[in-house]
Amino acid sequence: GESVGLHLPTLSVQEGDNSIINCAYSNSASDYFIWYKQESGKGPQFIIDIRSNMDKRQGQRVTVLLNKTVKHLSLQIAATQPGDSAVYFCAENIGGGSYIPTFGRGTSLIVHP
Amino acid sequence: ETGVTQSPTHLIKTRGQQVTLRCSSQSGHNTVSWYQQALGQGPQFIFQYYREEENGRGNFPPRFSGLQFPNYSSELNVNALELDDSALYLCASSGTSGVNTGELFFGEGSRLTVL
Numbered sequence: 001g002e003s004v005g006l007h008l009p010t011l012s013v014q015e016g017d018n019s020i021i022n023c024a025y026s027n028s029a030s031d032y033f034i035w036y037k038q039e040s041g042k043g044p045q046f047i048i049d050i051r052s053n054m055d056k057r058q059g060q061r062v063t064v065l066l067n068k069t070v071k072h073l074s075l076q077i078a079a080t081q082p083g084d085s086a087v088y089f090c091a092e093n094i095g096g097g098s099y100i101p102t103f104g105r106g107t108s109l110i111v112h113p
Numbered sequence: 114e115t116g117v118t119q120s121p122t123h124l125i126k127t128r129g130q131q132v133t134l135r136c137s138s139q140s141g142h143n144t145v146s147w148y149q150q151a152l153g154q155g156p157q158f159i160f161q162y163y164r165e166e167e168n169g170r171g172n173f174p175p176r177f178s179g180l181q182f183p184n185y186s187s188e189l190n191v192n193a194l195e196l197d198d199s200a201l202y203l204c205a206s207s208g209t210s211g212v213n214t215g216e217l218f219f220g221e222g223s224r225l226t227v228l
Contacts, residue, residue, distance in 0.1 A: 034216070040182030043203050044116075045154065089155050099207060100146065100169045101217065103155035 023090035117220035136204030
């Protein structure tokens with residue numbers, strides 16, 4: 001079946017660097033995409049979202065890019081900090097009115113001081 | 114504003130037993146979703162409740178059942194527990210009256226171990 005997946009299970013960066021976490025999706029009916037951050041021992045926390053009628057959205061230190069042509073989503077974190085260390089999930093939602101996002105496996109981001 | 118709270122935080126059961134997990138949704142939210150998260154995996158959708166009615170269900174057997182109460186709190190029940198049911202069970206609430214932004218607010222989960 002169609003699913004959300006991530007290219008890299010682990011990403012290690014130095015503090016202050018920019019981080020890019022990638023995600024591939026295959027369901028062409030998906031119209032809403034969300035990035036979540038999950039710290040150890042906690043539930044996922046919303047970071048940023050984007051709808052399929054957009055190709056870029058910016059938040060505080062984070063940017064999400066959506067490329068519908070190749071069904072690719074990325075999360076960019078500027079000036080990565082040790083507090084950004086966590087597992088990051090992309091999730092897709094299929095249109096139709098209900099918000100029931102499907103999560104990918106996740107990428108572990110490790111930030112070295 | 115009170116966030117999503119789940120109980121118990123940890124529990125241990127044996128195969129064949131039954132378990133009930135509880136969730137209090139964030140104030141003003143009318144939708145509750147339950148997810149199962151196995152170690153090293155992303156959350157897998159179990160079901161969603163909207164105003165006390167099931168609003169969607171994932172690929173889980175009927176021994177996974179749920180309820181939503183008039184105050185929008187919710188329960189997840191699992192019967193005939195199996196070893197593979199060991200996981201973190203996450204509850205998420207969303208939606209305000211008339212508006213559903215799509216953002217899920219997660220609790221910290223209930224860690225279930227089945228022996």
